[in-house]
Amino acid sequence: MKALFAILMQKELFYFNPEAGPLIINNMNKPSKKGVLIVNLGTPDSPSTPDVRKYLREFLSDKRVIDINPIGRWMLVNLIIAPFRAPKSAKVYQQLWEDRGSPLMFYGLDVQQALSEALGTTYEVALGMRYQQPSIASALDQLMAKNVSEILVIPLFPQYASATTGSVADKVMEIVKDWQVIPTIKFVEQFLEEPLFIQTIAEQAQPLMEKTDYDHFLFSFHGIPERQIKKASCDGYCQLGKCCDTYHAKNRYCYRAQCFHTARLVAQALQIPEEKFSVAFQSRLGKDPWIQPYADQMLKEMPAKGYKKVLAFSPSFIADCLETTVEVGDEFKEEFLEAGGEQWDLVPSLNAHPTWVKCLEEMVHKHLD
Incomplete structure (x- = not known):
């Protein structure tokens, strides 16, 4: 019997439910994964002036960030802010940069890995940035490649604002509107009371x-x-x-x-x-x-x-x-x-603190289970 179970598991025809016991199923009935997309604001690819300028242009061109006339926004960002602010911001980013790169990026990757381990194999966790890389589009592609049945989007902003959480929701819906198949998508609007x-x-x-x-x-x-x-x-x-x-x-x-x-x-x-x-x-x-x-x-x-x-x-x-x-x-x-x-x-930020990862885990179960 053990040998039979081993063969079935190898061929992905065996699924073990801790509560109900082992079930023999086929691939068509195999329990599908649930997707979790965590999204932060974003960071330049490097602290160089060209990369910082590229980041500022994308960030500040968002209509929810600078909510003024589109022509005025374009002129403000491309003729004033990006050209003149980028060199100054690059120097500040150089102070922030560590051996692993931007803290916002590497802590995001740490949280993605820790949350994935905490949730287990029935979940797929992806990290996206509203601006720059890894993009929200690439993160959504990663989830869909795993054939997830539904997606929970967690913008990593404790308080709701149009320029942050609202912008993430806007971008996600802009991307998926052209998909042939759109899975169930849920959003965490804020988590300040968690x-x-x-x-x-x-x-x-x-x-x-x-x-x-x-x-x-x-x-x-x-x-x-x-x-x-x-x-x-x-x-x-x-x-x-x-x-x-x-x-x-x-x-x-x-x-x-x-x-x-x-x-x-x-x-x-x-x-x-x-x-x-x-x-x-x-x-x-x-x-x-x-x-x-x-x-x-x-x-x-x-x-x-x-x-x-x-x-x-x-x-x-x-x-x-x-x-x-x-x-x-x-x-x-x-x-x-x-x-x-x-x-x-x-006070240090939450970064990849274990209690913060546990908080995210609880949010996932609350919204998806």
Whole structure:
């Protein structure tokens, strides 16, 4: 009997169900795999100026990122931003680059492998980048080559925004609309309330908090233009003020409200009192108003308020990147110390933390099983 099972397994005619016992089936009835597509923003192929310019052009040409007149967007990106910003950005990318390359890329590959191992052989996990390589198209091809029955897309952005999660969904649907056969496709719209997501951030912060008695805690989120908040507002509810102090059905897609809610959840997990933490937004671009308060302005005022030792969080990013390691970790630290601060530390990103991988695993089972 064992020899028979061995032959059947070799020819893929044998399937073992731990709950029901062994089943002998043919290839037509073999349980199909389920596909998981994890997507992050993307990164240049190298920190060279030409590769950074290529990345910026693709990224900033997205109508959901710079949501203005197409002609104006083309001129802004190709005649101003890409030519003049690329050399400066390339120097910053050189600071970020490691032996394995871009952290956003190699941590993405680490998570893909760890999640694949955690889910087992009945799942196929692919990594795609919204901009540059590996592309979403190539990742979807990888999944379809395995004949998956359905696909769960997990944009790796904790809070929903049109320029991130919305852009990923837009791109996926643009690609599959021309397929002859379109499998069931599901999207994770946000995961800021996932307990293990919050727990991972807390676990990353705890070692730092055990070493230092911080005066204050700053949650710095990536900013977006105010106009994008108003476009997504339900019945004009979002007014970019106190309405973000609570999170409910009417502002569930308000990026600013989601950020405040994330900060409250992390603070609660770490037992940080309300008066000891602040929420701010970074990385604004252009002259149009972006959501406030602005992080670079807030941190300069902290030492005068007696906040000499500050621990910073970047809960809108799941992997180390320019906006975390360089902007919050280095540039903000320099500005804070120049303003009279004494100590500025940054909580590491989730990267490939085991609890974060477990969080993704739970999300997959919740949406696909």
